Amino acid sequence: MSTVEEMTERNEENFSRAAITLLKGIVSRGRDEVLWQFIVNDRSALSDYFRRIGLILIIDEVDEYAYLKQEDAAGLLRLVQRYQLSYPVSMLLVQLRKALGEQDTASGDTRLVISFADIMRRMEPFLPVPGNEMKFRQSLEHIIGQVMQLGFLQKLKGSEDEYEVRPVLRSFVDAQWLSDFNEKLAEYEAHGQMLHQGAAEDKGDENEGEEGLLGEFVRNE
Structure with missing residues (x-):
């Protein structure tokens, strides 16, 4: 040849x-x-x-x-699939996008590393009150795993509890996305407070099919 x-x-x-x-x-x-x-x-x-x-x-x-x-x-058959996001996954995406914005304002650095403890602090007001800490961690790890599958979070090599927020999140959770979210924010916050205060029972994956905020994205390889 x-x-x-x-x-x-x-x-x-x-x-x-x-x-x-x-x-x-x-x-x-x-x-x-x-x-x-x-x-x-x-x-x-x-x-x-x-x-x-x-x-x-x-x-x-x-x-x-x-x-x-x-x-x-x-008008063609869909090759890039749409996925409905659950309430906790939608909320975590918003919290991660806010963290990106905070870092952009503070340092201008495009690489954001966030710890499990920081994710827990940001998400705790929007999740059900856990029966015990282990159950709460397992629930949050499941949510984080879903966001990792979507390609927006990546665990740092050699670390057990640190993640990099992938910059591609900016393209999907953009100004228009956040504007649409703000219109629903009161409803979502009320739902989160209800869960956090124990007024609504934790029903596992029952909310997986509820309408999410993110329209279209591609699954990570």
């Missing part, structure tokens, strides 16, 4: 890997430098490819992530 043929085959393999990974979820430079560089360098070809099937390639070179978005107006 000639050098040109080898390069062509390698480029095709990289293109296929990039396309498949993007269809699976969010791609970030921190997770795969080689793949990230290929996506950035070959964005035109990738964008043309995805446009044919009604998808838009979004690349943020500041926060260094890429993902696919599907426009409802395309």
